[in-house]
Amino acid sequence: MRKVVTAPASVLSRPAAEVDPADPEIVRLAEDLVAVMRASPGCVGLAAPQVGVSARVFCVDVTGHPKAATTHGTFVLCNATILEAGRWRPGREGCMSVPDLTGDVKRAARIVVEGLRPGTGEKITITTDAFEARAVQHEIDHCAGKLFLDRVAGAHAVYQRKIYL
Template sequence: MELKIYGDPVLRKRCDKVNKIDEKLRATAEEMFKLMKEKSGIGLAAPQVGITKRFLAVDYTDKDSGKRDKLFLINPVIVDREGTEEAEEGCLSLPGFYEKVQRSAKISVRYLDLDGKSLTLTTDSFLAVILQHEIDHLDGILFIDRLSRLKRELFKKKWQKSIRVADKQ
């Protein structure tokens, strides 16, 4: 399993619904959790590992409450949203780049778990930010797409520069 980095066309694909939850998907989930741990990530969506299917992994521990959310969401759909909030985001596919993004403050997400059980999760904590970010990935949307044009241009410049530096090394 390999992490896909910005520039890889797979990150821009709209992913397909999962029709079958089987051992193969459960093994993929395990690999995703492992990769996320290695990279110190808190969320990882299928296209980030080159799979154009609608599923994502979250492993996030809230610093204040100590509450750990380790979740695997299949075919997630945001069924309700409320308010807006701004929080700093980063992405394993855009290493080294962080920016404030505006999103819904509270969301409800309907999804299937790895047993095929239909669940609805409602959250207004940072988990809401993570879930919106990861669900965006399933539609080929990256967090830089949600920035102002000016900030997006700035990102592109920074990104080009970091690639040139990497090429010289």
Template sequence: MRGTPREVISAPHPLLSAEAAAVDPADPGVTAAAADLLATLRRTPSATGLAAPQIGLSLRLIAFDARLHPRSRSWAGELVVANPRLVKASHWDHGREGCTSIRGLTADVLRATRITVHGHLPGSGEPVTIEADAFEARCIQHQLDHLDGLLFLGRVSGALSLHRRLHSCDA
């Protein structure tokens, strides 16, 4: 299914601070939302991931594609995952993050560098397990936070961790 790119909303929009609703991955409306999310990601060159709340949909859907990021090691593919949940996290490290919904700022955020996520593929509902490391793990965790209404600034330990955005790399 071909999706339609949507506008990425910016903080302090209320959807960005609300918990997203679980979805039925086989529902045609969810499949259409997943296609829109992926189309929006493809149209946003600085982004490596997006969550449905960022395009105005309070749904537990994330899309990501970290293959072109210079700090990527793993690559699960260009994926949309419904109802993703983190089941394993290890090897914690600080790294720079930005967000398409918060322009002009990046921050040093502590995240696991190795993760396992379970979820379902929109459309078929087929279960999927993603094992990611390095930047891809960071990107996925960033998107998972969006589903829980948490922006990366909520994970910043202090003002010295904030930076003005100097490049277009986005988690």
């Protein structure tokens, strides 16, 4: 299983490369991302840079999360872009690549995102909201070389992660 890299790893702070979704290595990467996400308690998304690969690929699955309103189950997108974004709201975020901190980030509460399905290269468009929209934007940020810490309003909006026993 691939290991999650943590800040300040350089792969997390530079834009990732576009990919050929039909490339067998990308298909394998997509499968690995889903496996790592599922093996990581509380994880609802994971991007290729988080496992040390500079590629615009990520997975999301917010199924069963208490903050989820809309859910599309487990999905993986390559070369995703946000087509529409609206209803901006602040919310607390954490990240496996920044394990000790959380922060308040303003994100769109409704988005339309387009990307390519690994394997087939089929173009898919997803319209989502609430927590799933936040998770997708968080993962797209990883593909752009940004962490949630780059989006907080300042040091006053960063918190030590709480550990629940």
